Amino acid sequence: MKVLDLPAFVKSWRVWWHAMQPKWRQNQQPDSLPVPLADNGDELSSLKKPGPNGLVTVLIALKWWIEAAQVADSGWEAAVLDMTSCLMRMTAPGGGKQKATAEVKSRKKQKVSEEGVSNP
Numbered sequence: 001m002k003v004l005d006l007p008a009f010v011k012s013w014r015v016w017w018h019a020m021q022p023k024w025r026q027n028q029q030p031d032s033l034p035v036p037l038a039d040n041g042d043e044l045s046s047l048k049k050p051g052p053n054g055l056v057t058v059l060i061a062l063k064w065w066i067e068a069a070q071v072a073d074s075g076w077e078a079a080v081l082d083m084t085s086c087l088m089r090m091t092a093p094g095g096g097k098q099k100a101t102a103e104v105k106s107r108k109k110q111k112v113s114e115e116g117v118s119n120p
Helices: 006-020 055-069 074-091 098-115
Strands: none
Touching (some): 006 055, 006 074
16 A cells, blocks of 8 residues: 555554553553553553554554655654554553453452461
């Protein structure tokens, strides 16, 4: 695909990427990159989308972006770093669900101790 209007394409890409994010990553400016990832294990399962609006298409669009720019583009580099961070988090053990898993384990332990049942 040939990008004819790079600024409009970049803005559309950012809005699209931002809209895919979980609520905790969204900010007041949907045409900017989302809130940076924190090292707290928050879930990113909303990004695991197949099909024409999924991650593969987002990656392809990044390729079109840099081809249209034809030179180093700090906005593109920031977008690639953000997406890379998300992919790293999603492919880490737990797949970005560490916080949810820890909370479930904590609740189970609490329930067991409240019931007076020994924990094996």
